[in-house]
Structure formats: structure tokens, C-alpha cells
Amino acid sequence: MGSPGRSHRRLPQAPDRKTSIQEAALLPISRRQALALGGAALLAGSAGDARAASPQGQLTWAVHVSLAPTWFDPAETPGMITPFMLLYALHDAMVKPMPGQTAAPCLADAWKMAPDGLSYEFTVRKDVTFHNGEPVTAEDVKFSFERYRGTSASVMKERVAAVETPDARTVRFVLKKPWPDFLTFYSSATGAGWIVPKKYIQQVGEEGFKKAPIGAGPYKFVSFTPGVELVFEAFEGYWRKLPSVKRLVLKVIPEESTRLAALKRGEVDIAYSIRGELAEELQRTPGFTLKPVVIQGTFWLYFPEQWDPKSPWHDLRVREAAALAMDYKSINEALTLGYSRVANSIIPDSFEFFWKPPPAVYDPRQAKALLAAAGFRNGFDAGDYYCDASYANLAEAVLNNLQEVGIRVKLRPLERAAFFSAYAEKKLKNIIQAASGAFGNAATRLDAFVMKGGTYAYGHYDDLEALFAEQAVELDQKKRTELLHKIQRLVHERVIYAPIWQLAFINGQGKRVRESALGLIEGHAYSAPYEDVTINTG
Structure with a gap:
């Protein structure tokens, strides 16, 4: 089954969608999991489709960030969406988000949760192989989980008592106590469920794997030139469907106007992140299409020194002033043509357990009054403002708003991989402009960014820790929702x-x-699944 239930059933090749949803309603699962069950037929049936003609042609993406070899390895997946740009091409997961499904059966063609909630058992799909021809086995699944060291690794491993492999196609995760979010963490919020070849990694070593990665995804690694481009080629043995496009090229073009120029000249076929006046220019250009995708990527300001009594950010009024200083509507209209949502939360509004906060308010006069009440009538020097360099234009807009109310900062943009590395290592101070587009639900996002031990949490509150621990084992959906x-x-x-x-x-x-595959997977920022991408031959 595509969701935990009382009993185990292998997913049939083409179950009736209506029947699946009706059956799901009888099980103690969430609404999202029920929808995943209903959509599972679409993916399961596609594996049996007749093979199409051989892959042809090449498509090129202009990528807005410098690609990092660490993103070739699922074991190092951080709490952001960027690595999934590569993972969806090179690798495959036991269960992952797919079109119309939040948890689609992929390398696992079936799974079940034990009646007592203390174990999950997965069946590896038959006759699937890695790019080197070796079969994907239960041992690879176990190895991939135990090797995982990315975001929320400690959370998962603290709750898993053992990973058992009774045979070559069966993997059983034994939990220390019932954990309703196991499948969410394993299938989408982390890289722990993305499978790598144990034998190959043992042969070439950790660094060797980054230089020449092998996966089980729809595309094989061909070459990587740091700062220039990454090249993939279709894997004709991919289980789900034969990719249509022979070669994919991800070309690194950090400068936005250069990406647009390359698109208009035909040097690239898809250009990521075209904003503001450049997006308007693209809209006016015949033959080109603007593709806005509202994603599960929330952006925020974080004040890492708010737990330090000596810091101005320790004062709630100062943090409130920063929030009131931002002209959300104008920034949205200027940079994303009004397409972004001002949801006023670090939790995407599409996530399960999302709590809708009051609307965001722009009030610079009140911001100045709060600063004055906090002892900063003339404002204060707030030090460095760190951000991912690819969103420096957003940072510049926010920085101007902050300085208008008296919060004076210096912009410090960092290349994306370096930024998130420093962020996770707790090296950044003053103000951090950050974001996450990672899959999951409200609990997984809180775990990484709010709770003690979270990859990007610089401090914590004991009462929030107690509430979080309580919700983590609460099986009653209504009570758990109230806690979150x-x-x-x-x-x-x-x-x-x-x-x-x-x-x-x-x-x-x-x-x-x-078909660009942009927006096919709800909330996902990039083209995916890549095997669905097609070239216009007309």
C-alpha cells in the first residue's frame, strides 16, 4: 500500500482511483496520505506502459546557483529544495513526491505499517537496477538509511531501533515507539529514503562517489565542470518510463540578465529564476513562456542572537519592529510580479498541520515606535545581513526597509552551498535571510528550524520542546493538529x-x-520528474 494501514496489500497495476480513496477512508491515516493512495494507481500503472522510442535530443537549463558536488549525494541532503534539482534526475527513492501524489511508490512498490505502529515494512520493486547494472536490494536501502547524515538524521535515527532485511526485497524499519511522521521524514522531508549503491560506494569511497555518482534515477551522470555545467544522459533501463530527452545539461549562469539573454538567443531552453523587470520583458517576448510556480519555499529573517540577553534582538519589540518594517506588497510586486504569497509563516500554507497566522502588516511608523520603546530612538547598527547570493535582490529590498526605520545593516551575500553550510554550522550572526523549499509537513519544518538540535536552530524554548515531543507521539490527528x-x-x-x-x-x-515538468509536482521548484520532460518537435 502507498500509506500505513492495518494490513499489507501489494499495489495492483491499475487499481480504481475511486475505490482506493474509499478504502483509504477506512484506515487511520491523514488526508494527505489518503490522497497519495488514490493517486498511486497512476504511477504504478505507468511502469507497465509500452516502451517508447529511444531518447532523442538535448535540453539545457540555465541554473541560478553554482552546483555543488555535495548535492550529488542523498546522504548529505540539507533542509532545502536545491539538491532535489539533481536528485530527481540522478537518483530514485523508495517513496517520494510525484505528480498528484505526496507519497508515491517508486523503488518500493508496496509498504505497510504494523497495527501497533512500531514498524514499517517496504518491498523493493522487482528488477530495478542502478546505472551500473547492479540490482537495487534491501541491503542498499538499509545502507542508504544508516549512511544518511543530512538534515533531521539524528531525529530519525534516535527513533529507529533497527533496520532489518529478511530477504533481498524486504526492508523493515523497527521503531522504538509509534511515530506518525516516520513516512513523511523518510519519503520527502529528508534524503534518507533516496537509495545509493552500497557495493559501488564501498569500492570508490565517499569522495569517489561525488566525483562519479551512480544512482537508480532516470538519468546517468556524464560530466561535471564546477561553475560551468553538469551533464546527464538518459538511463534506458529506468523502471517507470523511458525518458524522452537523451541529454540534459544544467548550465550555471548566476547573473539573471545573462540567463535571460541566453534563453532569448536559444543557448538554453529553460531559465530558472527570472524576476522583476526581466520577467516582464520575457512576458512581452513572442515565442517565450513565463512559468511562475508558487512553491513550498518560505523566506524569512532569522535573529540568531535573540537568546542572548546582551543582544538588541533579545528584545521582542526589536524583532517586531523588523517584521513591521518590511513592505511585503511592494517587494512582491517588484520582484515576483505579485505571484508570491505573503503567508506570514515559515510553514508553507500547503503543508499538513499549517496554522494560518494573522495577515502580515507593513507599518514603519509603529516599527520606529517599538525601537524607541526598546531604547533605540535613533535606531542601531545591527551588523551583517547574511543571505544566499541568488536572492541578494530580495535582501537589498528588505535591507532598505530596515534602514528606513533605523535598523542599519551591511549586506553579506554568500554562494548558496557556502551559505547553507555556514547557517547549519551556526556561524552566522545578526540577521540571516534564509529559506526552505524542502518537502514535508509542519512538524518536519519545525524540527529543522525551531526545535533544539534542529539543523538551523540557534536556540530553543523549553515549552515548545515539550509540546513538540508530545505531538511527535500523538496518534490522534485532531489532538496532534491542535498541538502543532x-x-x-x-x-x-x-x-x-x-x-x-x-x-x-x-x-x-x-x-x-x-513539457518543462515545471509545476508537475506540487510545491516543487524545479523541473521534475525529468523523465516527463519532452522536446517540441512541431
């Missing part, structure tokens, strides 16, 4: 974060693209 809503409300009231927006990721599509 309370945590989000307290995060909002304490202004642990000052949310900016839920990003509309605006991309440009050229004439040669028939």
Missing part, C-alpha cells in the same frame, strides 16, 4: 522569525520545450 497549531502560534507571537513570503519561483521557457 499551538507551537506555530507561539513561534509567531515570539517573532522567532520574521516571515517574508512564500516564493513564486518564476522561470522562462523557450520554444523547443513541449
Whole structure:
């Protein structure tokens, strides 16, 4: 089954969608999991489709960030969406988000949860192989989980008592106690369920794997030139469907106007992240398509020194002033043509257990009054403002708003991989402009960014820890929702974060693209699944 239930059934090749949903309603699962069950037929049936003609042609993406070899390895997946740009091509997961499904059966063609909630058992799909021809086995699944060291690794491993492999196609995760979020963490919020070849990694070593990665995804690694481009080639043995496009090229073009120029000249076929006046220019250009995708990528300001009594950020009024200083509507209209959502939360509004906060307010006069009440009538020097360099234009807009009310900062943009590395290692101070587009639900996002031990949490509150621990083992959906809503409300009231927006990721599509796969997976920022990408031959 595609969701935990009372009994185990292998997914049939083409179950009736209506029947699946009716059956799911009888099981103790969430609404999202029920929808995943209903959509599972679409994916399961596709594996049996007749093979199409051999892959042909090449499509090229202009990528807005410098690609990092660490993103070739699922074991190092951080709490952001960027690595999944590569993972969806090179690798495959036991269960992962797919079109119309939040948890689709992939390398696992079936799974079940034990009646007592203390174990999950997965069946590896028959006759699937890695790019080197070796079969994907239960031992690879176990190895991939135990090797995982990315975001929320400690959370998962603390709750898993053992990983058992009774035979070559069966993997059983034994939990220390019932954990309703196991499948969410394993299938989408982390990289722990993305499978790598044990034998190959043992042969070439950790660094060797990054230099020449092998996966089980729809595309094989061909070459990587740091700062220039990454090349993939279709894997004709991919289980789900034969890719249509022979070669994919991800070309690194950090400068936005250069990406647009390359798209208009036909040097690239899809350009990521085209914003503001450039997006308007693209809209006016015949033959090109603007592709805005509202993603689960929330952006915010974080004040890592708010737990230090000596810091101005320790004062709630100062954090409130920063939130009131931002002109959300104007920034949205200027940079993303009004497509982004000002959801006023670090939790995407599409996530399960989302609590809807009060609307964001822009009030610079009140911001100045709060600063004065906090002892900063003339404002204060707030030090460095760190951000991912690919969103420096957003940072510049916010920085101007902050300085208008007296919060004086210096912009410090960092290349994306370096930024998130420093962020996770707790090296950044003063103000951090950050974001996450990672899959999951409200609990997984809180775990990484709010709770003690979270990859990007610089401090914690004991009462929130107690509430989070309580919800983590609560099997009653209504009670769990109430607990997670309370945590989000307290995060909002304490202004642990000052949310900016839920990003509309605006991309440009050229004439040669028939299907870009942008927006096929709900909330996902990039083209995926890549095997669904097609070239316009007309």
C-alpha cells in the first residue's frame, strides 16, 4: 500500500482511483496520505506502459546557483529544495513526491505499517537496477538509511531501533515507539529514503562517489565542470518510463540578465529564476513562456542572537519592529510580479498541520515606535545581513526597509552551498535571510528550524520542546493538529522569525520545450520528474 494501514496489500497495476480513496477512508491515516493512495494507481500503472522510442535530443537549463558536488549525494541532503534539482534526475527513492501524489511508490512498490505502529515494512520493486547494472536490494536501502547524515538524521535515527532485511526485497524499519511522521521524514522531508549503491560506494569511497555518482534515477551522470555545467544522459533501463530527452545539461549562469539573454538567443531552453523587470520583458517576448510556480519555499529573517540577553534582538519589540518594517506588497510586486504569497509563516500554507497566522502588516511608523520603546530612538547598527547570493535582490529590498526605520545593516551575500553550510554550522550572526523549499509537513519544518538540535536552530524554548515531543507521539490527528497549531502560534507571537513570503519561483521557457515538468509536482521548484520532460518537435 502507498500509506500505513492495518494490513499489507501489494499495489495492483491499475487499481480504481475511486475505490482506493474509499478504502483509504477506512484506515487511520491523514488526508494527505489518503490522497497519495488514490493517486498511486497512476504511477504504478505507468511502469507497465509500452516502451517508447529511444531518447532523442538535448535540453539545457540555465541554473541560478553554482552546483555543488555535495548535492550529488542523498546522504548529505540539507533542509532545502536545491539538491532535489539533481536528485530527481540522478537518483530514485523508495517513496517520494510525484505528480498528484505526496507519497508515491517508486523503488518500493508496496509498504505497510504494523497495527501497533512500531514498524514499517517496504518491498523493493522487482528488477530495478542502478546505472551500473547492479540490482537495487534491501541491503542498499538499509545502507542508504544508516549512511544518511543530512538534515533531521539524528531525529530519525534516535527513533529507529533497527533496520532489518529478511530477504533481498524486504526492508523493515523497527521503531522504538509509534511515530506518525516516520513516512513523511523518510519519503520527502529528508534524503534518507533516496537509495545509493552500497557495493559501488564501498569500492570508490565517499569522495569517489561525488566525483562519479551512480544512482537508480532516470538519468546517468556524464560530466561535471564546477561553475560551468553538469551533464546527464538518459538511463534506458529506468523502471517507470523511458525518458524522452537523451541529454540534459544544467548550465550555471548566476547573473539573471545573462540567463535571460541566453534563453532569448536559444543557448538554453529553460531559465530558472527570472524576476522583476526581466520577467516582464520575457512576458512581452513572442515565442517565450513565463512559468511562475508558487512553491513550498518560505523566506524569512532569522535573529540568531535573540537568546542572548546582551543582544538588541533579545528584545521582542526589536524583532517586531523588523517584521513591521518590511513592505511585503511592494517587494512582491517588484520582484515576483505579485505571484508570491505573503503567508506570514515559515510553514508553507500547503503543508499538513499549517496554522494560518494573522495577515502580515507593513507599518514603519509603529516599527520606529517599538525601537524607541526598546531604547533605540535613533535606531542601531545591527551588523551583517547574511543571505544566499541568488536572492541578494530580495535582501537589498528588505535591507532598505530596515534602514528606513533605523535598523542599519551591511549586506553579506554568500554562494548558496557556502551559505547553507555556514547557517547549519551556526556561524552566522545578526540577521540571516534564509529559506526552505524542502518537502514535508509542519512538524518536519519545525524540527529543522525551531526545535533544539534542529539543523538551523540557534536556540530553543523549553515549552515548545515539550509540546513538540508530545505531538511527535500523538496518534490522534485532531489532538496532534491542535498541538502543532499551538507551537506555530507561539513561534509567531515570539517573532522567532520574521516571515517574508512564500516564493513564486518564476522561470522562462523557450520554444523547443513541449513539457518543462515545471509545476508537475506540487510545491516543487524545479523541473521534475525529468523523465516527463519532452522536446517540441512541431
